[in-house]
Amino acid sequence: MTAIHIKFPSLTLKAGPRAMARIRAQGLNAADVGTLPGAAGGPKALGIQGLDLALFGEWLPAAARERSLIGASVGSWRFASACLPDAAEGIRRLGHLYTEQNFNKGVTIAEVSRSSQRMLDDLLDGRDASLLTNAHYRLNIMVVKSHGGLAEDHRGRLGLALGSVIADNLRGRARLSRHFERLIIHDPRLAPPVHALNDFPSRFVALDATNLRQALLASGSIPMVMEGVRDLPGAGAGTFRDGGLLDYHLDLPYSGDGIVLYPHFTDRVIPGWFDKTLPWRKASVERLQDVLLLAPSKEYLARLPYGKLPDRNDFKRFMGDAPSRQKYWRAAMDESRRMGDEFLELTANGRLAERLLTL
Numbered sequence: 430m431t432a433i434h435i436k437f438p439s440l441t442l443k444a445g446p447r448a449m450a451r452i453r454a455q456g457l458n459a460a461d462v463g464t465l466p467g468a469a470g471g472p473k474a475l476g477i478q479g480l481d482l483a484l485f486g487e488w489l490p491a492a493a494r495e496r497s498l499i500g501a502s503v504g505s506w507r508f509a510s511a512c513l514p515d516a517a518e519g520i521r522r523l524g525h526l527y528t529e530q531n532f533n534k535g536v537t538i539a540e541v542s543r544s545s546q547r548m549l550d551d552l553l554d555g556r557d558a559s560l561l562t563n564a565h566y567r568l569n570i571m572v573v574k575s576h577g578g579l580a581e582d583h584r585g586r587l588g589l590a591l592g593s594v595i596a597d598n599l600r601g602r603a604r605l606s607r608h609f610e611r612l613i614i615h616d617p618r619l620a621p622p623v624h625a626l627n628d629f630p631s632r633f634v635a636l637d638a639t640n641l642r643q644a645l646l647a648s649g650s651i652p653m654v655m656e657g658v659r660d661l662p663g664a665g666a667g668t669f670r671d672g673g674l675l676d677y678h679l680d681l682p683y684s685g686d687g688i689v690l691y692p693h694f695t696d697r698v699i700p701g702w703f704d705k706t707l708p709w710r711k712a713s714v715e716r717l718q719d720v721l722l723l724a725p726s727k728e729y730l731a732r733l734p735y736g737k738l739p740d741r742n743d744f745k746r747f748m749g750d751a752p753s754r755q756k757y758w759r760a761a762m763d764e765s766r767r768m769g770d771e772f773l774e775l776t777a778n779g780r781l782a783e784r785l786l787t788l
Contacts, residue, residue, distance in 0.1 A: 431514055438765040440728040441696045442781065442788035445717040452721065454784045463687030465620040466720075467504025469649075469673025469702065469731040473694040474503045474600035476678040476738030478524050479760045480692045480723060481507060483769025486517035489565075490777065497622035499569035499613070500695060501672035505648040510552065510747045512560040512568055519552070531751040532744055540567060542646075542656040546781065547644055556640050567616035568636060570644045571672030571679070572664075575657060580650045580668040582656050591652060598703040602710065606630055610676050612664055614644040622689075624682040627710045629675060634663045648672045654741075694738055696724040698788075717788055723772060725765075734760055765773055 444452060449588060451461075465484075471788035476482075489496070493583035498508035506523060526548045532541065533550035553560075560568055576592030590608070597604035611631040613621045621633055636644065640662040647669035680700040683689045698712035699705055739758045747754035775781040 437728040441724045441726045442663030442784045443722045443786045445720045447718040448721045461688045463685045463689045464689045466496045466679040467500030468678045469502030470742040472739035476761045479769040480721045485511040501571040502649045505570040512563045525564045567619040569615040572668045575601045610745045624684045682716045693723040
């Protein structure tokens with residue numbers, strides 16, 4: 430990746446206590462990284478595409494080893510793309526396919542689901558086996574099983590159920606166990622990169638050719654936007670939805686003795702999707718001990734078109750003018766190469782530790 434002259438820092442780098450001490454003592458090498466989380470966030474993923482390209486296209490392959498990739502929603506799609514035979518091509522293809530999606534006013538849940546299915550089919554293009562047999566990456570897809578009214582796609586009943594979820598979440602995040610069960614659908618060659626999960630009912634399910642596509646669809650199935658996935662193979666009967674509902678930014682008890690490298694859309698880790706408007710709902714410092722988080726800097730965001738990363742609201746903002754939205758999203762992807770270049774430069778010259786802030 431050709432270096433771009435950067436007049437301002439495009440990256441914010443934050444580290445948990447153990448990661449901070451380790452990097453300050455010995456720097457950061459690709460061989461140190463054992464786990465990469467990927468958050469839910471829809472089109473925001475396009476805004477950090479250049480960071481993904483630097484990591485999966487150059488930096489990580491230079492120190493090949495077994496690594497766990499654990500993602501919710503678009504995070505799982507990003508990592509599925511990186512598990513394709515040519516990681517850089519897969520990541521770029523995801524950006525292209527996502528950008529080319531277009532929805533007219535009054536689009537139905539069923540139509541969005543069909544569009545997402547087509548996008549996934551075009552992305553994988555018969556290469557499913559490469560995700561399951563990748564020599565170095567072990568894919569973990571986060572999904573929730575929905576209970577009660579959340580198991581339906583009838584707008585009225587689903588809306589009432591979501592209201593109950595919001596109310597319970599305000600009373601306490603633990604109350605979400607009434608509504609969801611967490612599933613990690615994982616490459617059976619390696620256990621998921623987490624310690625025991627005691628916060629919510631949780632299950633591990635083996636990822637294979639029979640459930641890969643359904644798991645990826647379920648992981649991105651936002652209620653009221655897409656249909657839930659029914660009866661996921663290996664997980665039993667039920668309705669399965671977006672893993673970000675419980676684990677929006679993957680505030681998880683990571684296991685292993687390596688650095689957890691987290692390319693993220695923001696410098697804040699928000700536990701669940703329903704916590705987005707609750708500034709007091711914070712991630713656990715203990716769980717993030719080994720995390721090194723990479724996010725766009727405020728200066729970088731301020732210089733983007735519209736002063737932000739792409740997001741799902743852009744479909745409404747540019748309703749009837751898909752070319753303008755697509756131009757904006759492509760510009761954001763092009764600009765994001767600055768973040769990738771900056772990360773490569775910081776690791777190459779050993780100055781990354783100087784930039785670390787406390788996570």
